[in-house]
Amino acid sequence: MKILITGGNGFLCKGMIEPLAKAGHELRLLDVKPFESDHEVFVGDVSNFDNVLEACKDMDGIIIAHMLSRSSDAYQSPGPVFDVNVKGTANVFQAAVALGISKIVLISSEAVISRHADLPDANKRHLPMRSKNGLYGLGKILQEVIAEQYAFEHHLQVDALRVGYIVDGEKGQDKYGRQVKERAAPDVDRRDIGEVARLCLERENPGYEFFHVMSTPESMVEHDVQYTCDQLNWKPKYDFTWLPWHGDPKEAKA
C-alpha cells in the first residue's frame, strides 16, 4: 500500500515506520518543515486543505499522527490547537473522501479517557470520552469525534489507536529525551504502534473502531489492551519487562 503519515518527522513516526516499511509499504511523510528521510517527504501544513489534498494524492491509506508541537504557550489558547490538531484532522478526512481513500488510522491517546479513577468499575472500553488534559485532551477527543463521524457518513474504515506513554524502546527514552528507568503500565514502544497501524490498514473491516495500544503485560487488563490483541491477532513485541516495575512489585505481571 501507499501510505501517507502526517506528522512524519515526529517522535512517534520515526519509530512507527519500521514495521510498515519492513512489510513493503511505500511511505509518504508529511510534516510542516523540511527534514531528511529514506522515505518520500512532503512538506505541508495540515491546517491548509490544499496542502493536505495534494499530500493525499495517489495514497491507499493514511495514518494521522501530527500534533501541535509542545512549546511553553502552545496549548494555552484554543486557536493553534484547534487549527493543527482538530482542523488538520478534519482536513485529512475531507481530502480522503474527495480522493476515495477509505482506510485511515488516527493516532489518538489514552488522554481521551484519562483520570477516571474516581469512577467505579472503570472499564476503559465503556468510559465516555472526558479528559482532564486541558486543550490537548479536548483536541484528542474532538479528533475521535471527527473520525467516527466521517467513518459513519462516508463509509470509511477508521481505526483510532488510543496509545499510552510512547517510548523509544531502543534508547529507552521518551519524546523529551528523558531516560525511562522503570516500567509503567501505559508504556508503549513506537514500533508496536506501527505494527498495530499496519494490521489495521491491511485488514478489511469497514466502519469505526478504537483500540487501546500499549506494550506492557500490566496494560492487558488494566488498560483494555487484551481486546486489541484479540481483535487484531497481535502481541506487543517490546514489552519493557527488562525494566523494573515502578510500583508495588506484587502488582507486576512479569
Ligand SMILES: NC(=O)c1ccc[n+]([C@@H]2O[C@H](COP(=O)([O-])OP(=O)(O)OC[C@H]3O[C@@H](n4cnc5c(N)ncnc54)[C@H](O)[C@@H]3O)[C@@H](O)[C@H]2O)c1
Ligand atoms: N508522545 C507521547 O507519549 C504520546 C502519547 C499519547 C498520544 N500521542 C499522540 O501521538 C501523535 C504523535 O505525537 P509525537 O509525540 O510524535 O509528537 P511530535 O511533536 O514529536 O510530532 C508531531 C509532528 O507533527 C508535526 N506538525 C506540527 N504542526 C504541523 C502542521 N501544521 N502540519 C503538519 N505537521 C505538523 C510536527 O512538526 C511534528 O513533527 C500525536 O497525535 C499525539 O497526540 C503521543
